[in-house]
Amino acid sequence: MAKRNTYFEDEKIEKKIDLKQFGRILSYILPYKKIFILVLFLMGVSSVIGLISPLLLRAIINKVTVDADMRMLGMIIGAMAFIALTEITITYLHQTLMGKLGHSVIAVIRQDIFYKLQELPFEYFDSKPDGKIVVRVTDYVNDLANFFTNFVLMLITYVLKIAVVTFFMLSLSPQLTLVVFITVVPMMILVLMLRKVIGKLFAKLRAKNSNRTAFLLETIMGEKIIKSNNRSSLNHDIYVDVHTQCVKQWFQIFMRNELNGPIVDLFWNLGTLGLYGMALSMILSGNSLMSAGTVVAFSAYMTQFSGPLTQIAVIIQQLAQVTSNLEQVFDTINAPVDIADESDAINLTDVKGKVDFNDVTFCYEEGVPILEHFDLHVEPGQTIALVGPTGAGKTTVINLVTRFYDVQKGNVAIDGHDVRDLTLKSLRNKVGVLMQDPFLFKGSIIENIRYGRPEATDEECMEAARTIHADKFIESLPDGYNTVLEERGAGLSAGQRQLISFARIVLKNPPMVILDEATSAIDTETEKLIQEALETLLKGKTAFIVAHRLSTIRNADRILYIADRGIAESGTHEELMAKKGLYYALN
Ligand SMILES: Nc1ncnc2c1ncn2[C@@H]1O[C@H](COP(=O)(O)OP(=O)(O)OP(=O)(O)O)[C@@H](O)[C@H]1O
Numbered sequence: 001m002a003k004r005n006t007y008f009e010d011e012k013i014e015k016k017i018d019l020k021q022f023g024r025i026l027s028y029i030l031p032y033k034k035i036f037i038l039v040l041f042l043m044g045v046s047s048v049i050g051l052i053s054p055l056l057l058r059a060i061i062n063k064v065t066v067d068a069d070m071r072m073l074g075m076i077i078g079a080m081a082f083i084a085l086t087e088i089t090i091t092y093l094h095q096t097l098m099g100k101l102g103h104s105v106i107a108v109i110r111q112d113i114f115y116k117l118q119e120l121p122f123e124y125f126d127s128k129p130d131g132k133i134v135v136r137v138t139d140y141v142n143d144l145a146n147f148f149t150n151f152v153l154m155l156i157t158y159v160l161k162i163a164v165v166t167f168f169m170l171s172l173s174p175q176l177t178l179v180v181f182i183t184v185v186p187m188m189i190l191v192l193m194l195r196k197v198i199g200k201l202f203a204k205l206r207a208k209n210s211n212r213t214a215f216l217l218e219t220i221m222g223e224k225i226i227k228s229n230n231r232s233s234l235n236h237d238i239y240v241d242v243h244t245q246c247v248k249q250w251f252q253i254f255m256r257n258e259l260n261g262p263i264v265d266l267f268w269n270l271g272t273l274g275l276y277g278m279a280l281s282m283i284l285s286g287n288s289l290m291s292a293g294t295v296v297a298f299s300a301y302m303t304q305f306s307g308p309l310t311q312i313a314v315i316i317q318q319l320a321q322v323t324s325n326l327e328q329v330f331d332t333i334n335a336p337v338d339i340a341d342e343s344d345a346i347n348l349t350d351v352k353g354k355v356d357f358n359d360v361t362f363c364y365e366e367g368v369p370i371l372e373h374f375d376l377h378v379e380p381g382q383t384i385a386l387v388g389p390t391g392a393g394k395t396t397v398i399n400l401v402t403r404f405y406d407v408q409k410g411n412v413a414i415d416g417h418d419v420r421d422l423t424l425k426s427l428r429n430k431v432g433v434l435m436q437d438p439f440l441f442k443g444s445i446i447e448n449i450r451y452g453r454p455e456a457t458d459e460e461c462m463e464a465a466r467t468i469h470a471d472k473f474i475e476s477l478p479d480g481y482n483t484v485l486e487e488r489g490a491g492l493s494a495g496q497r498q499l500i501s502f503a504r505i506v507l508k509n510p511p512m513v514i515l516d517e518a519t520s521a522i523d524t525e526t527e528k529l530i531q532e533a534l535e536t537l538l539k540g541k542t543a544f545i546v547a548h549r550l551s552t553i554r555n556a557d558r559i560l561y562i563a564d565r566g567i568a569e570s571g572t573h574e575e576l577m578a579k580k581g582l583y584y585a586l587n
């Protein structure tokens with residue numbers, strides 16, 4: 001059972017680079033391996049071509065300036081122009097190809113994560129704020145896209161460049177190459193140490209940013225309650241606090257990041273000094289292999305060598321950052337779908353409607369049981385009403401019938417089949433739920449009614465609305481059934497929203513029905529009218545009805561009073577009234 005996280009708690013972060021994550025990424029790249037190989041080839045060509053220029057420079061200094069050979073100068077300048085043009089063309093080509101590859105890979109990861117989110121059980125969504133789930137699909141995947149399209153490309157280019165430059169330097173002068181290495185090694189050690197620190201700070205920054213998004217999303221969703229409780233300024237203070245934590249974290253990174261330049265400059269200067277010192281002493285001691293041209297070419301190579309090296313250090317740090325993003329993305333993609341079809345799951349067909357809770361124990365959070373040794377046996381076609389105090393577990397009982405959550409002990413069975421042995425699709429097709437907090441989507445009223453049965457005709461949707469007497473209010477709207485609703489059905493009254501959700505389930509007409517406070521916001525007159533429609537809807541079906549308004553459940557075959565993690569009283573309205581117990585006290 002996942003530990004629950006809030007907006008003021010940093011999510012746990014893994015800092016180390018886990019190569020397994022990159023293995024997973026490779027599996028995403030595999031379908032594009034041809035493009036990848038082509039890009040690698042182009043990069044190799046461009047790295048080699050880029051290194052010819054210092055040699056030409058050397059030729060200008062050693063030959064042209066000495067012999068004043070203008071023809072040769074012209075040829076060299078022409079060659080340099082050609083090289084530059086070829087490099088630009090190749091760079092453009094491999095960058096476009098890599099961009100295409102990066103975005104194609106990310107598109108698949110985005111689809112996978114979205115698909116996964118739709119599969120994940122409610123428990124996953126209970127485990128963290130919505131904002132922290134959203135950032136995984138948006139920000140973190142964006143970072144990955146950026147990494148793929150830019151950094152992977154750069155990393156490969158730089159590694160290739162360093163290999164080729166080393167070869168060229170060695171062929172020019174092993175002694176000078178040694179000087180370069182002696183300077184570069186301590187520089188790299190320092191830069192890498194710095195990057196390690198920065199990488200850790202970045203992971204913390206990401207957790208802080210995620211907290212901020214979580215709070216932001218909660219604020220947007222709770223906007224009305226915030227305003228009505230005059231919480232705006234208090235919330236503003238909280239936002240400033242979570243935001244300040246992000247800024248502080250960013251500043252920590254910024255300060256350390258700025259150290260990078262001076263470290264590189266210092267060592268580069270030392271290296272150049274060493275290079276010239278060594279070259280001078282070689283020339284003075286009469287070493288014929290050393291010339292002014294070689295020194296200039298070498299100095300150009302040293303820049304070409306240390307530049308990519310420091311960039312690699314930056315990329316390594318980015319790698320650490322991306323790894324922790326990857327971890328979060330894969331944490332979602334690989335999150336166990338505890339509630340899924342077994343390999344031998346069967347379809348629920350020809351539903352009779354027998355429902356059994358056999359000694360069920362259930363808790364949302366470990367150690368806090370909501371139901372304990374819960375036993376309930378419902379015959380096909382019965383209507384079972386659930387009443388009881390707020391928070392007693394009525395919604396929980398019905399959540400288990402549709403397997404929104406799995407029980408910890410015992411089992412829930414429909415027609416003798418444990419719900420865990422049924423395919424989720426057939427189970428949820430056959431058991432229709434009208435939830436306590438109905439949700440409407442942005443879109444027209446008719447599309448919202450059609451939601452559970454996409455193939456239904458307009459006429460069928462309207463008929464469903466008529467059945468539960470929702471037609472009058474819908475037709476009075478300027479655009480009638482085509483009225484476009486805002487997100488979550490804003491623009492309608494709570495009762496109107498319930499009516500539309502009710503029409504949805506009437507249209508779906510499933511063989512088993514669960515109504516959780518379906519008419520709590522509807523006026524008593526409309527409710528009476530619905531009552532008649534309900535009798536038709538529920539005829540011959542097993543139904544669970546949760547209601548606080550007792551008029552709606554008087555005719556139920558059995559009424560259960562849920563309290564103290566189980567059924568405190570059970571019987572028909574008349575029986576329970578005669579008993580003069582808990583149910584009686586409600587009337
Ligand atoms: N997703 C959840 N995570 C953790 N605890 C939960 C969750 N949903 C419900 N609970 C807890 O389980 C208990 C039963 O909740 P449930 O929603 O079943 O109550 P209810 O009887 O339907 O109440 P109401 O009449 O207010 O709808 C409550 O104490 C609640 O705090």
Ligand SMILES: [Mg+2]
Binds near residue numbers: 394395396436516
């Ligand atoms: Mg409830």
